[in-house]
Amino acid sequence: MKLQPTMNRAAYAALSSLAVAAALLGPVTDAAVAAPRPTVAAPTATPDAPRPALTAHASVDSVRASQQFRIEGTSEGLPVGTPVTLQQKQGERWVDLPATVHTTARGTYGLRVVLDLVGRNELRMTGGGAVSPVMHVTVLPQERTLLEGRPVQVPPGQ
Helix, strand or coil: CCCCCCCCHHHHHHHHHHHHHHHHHCCCCHHHHHCCCCCCCCCCCCCCCCCCEECCEECCCEEECCCEEEEEEEEECCCCCCEEEEEEEECCEEEEEEEEEECCCCCEEEEEEECCCCEEEEEEEEECCEECCCEEEEEECCEEECCCCCEEECCCCC
């Protein structure tokens, strides 16, 4: 029977710690020491692109039915030529009206509007993912005059 050489605790501990150190450090070569690792620049933080925005202003607060007025506004963060559409709140829904213009190189837009819906109208402009604040324009019934010069109110549609 052959006897196996035994290792005392001190020798085993020294050998174990040497093996752990070698595993952590890895092989060290002249090339690894001479050539530094290339560094990668951390990506620079880019500011978020501004959210598209629209402003809108009606030229009047109230108007007679079928009387023309203007809506003008500015755009930010929208490309030149972006279509901008007038919307009117009807009940609980916003409805596109047949009034679309395009933004200019200066970021502005303007359009002429004629409304026939008598009462307080809620209007806004939309385009390019942006929505303007709501504008209020009150549309009053049309007025007709008699020969005597006194105004007479006529209901819409007559």
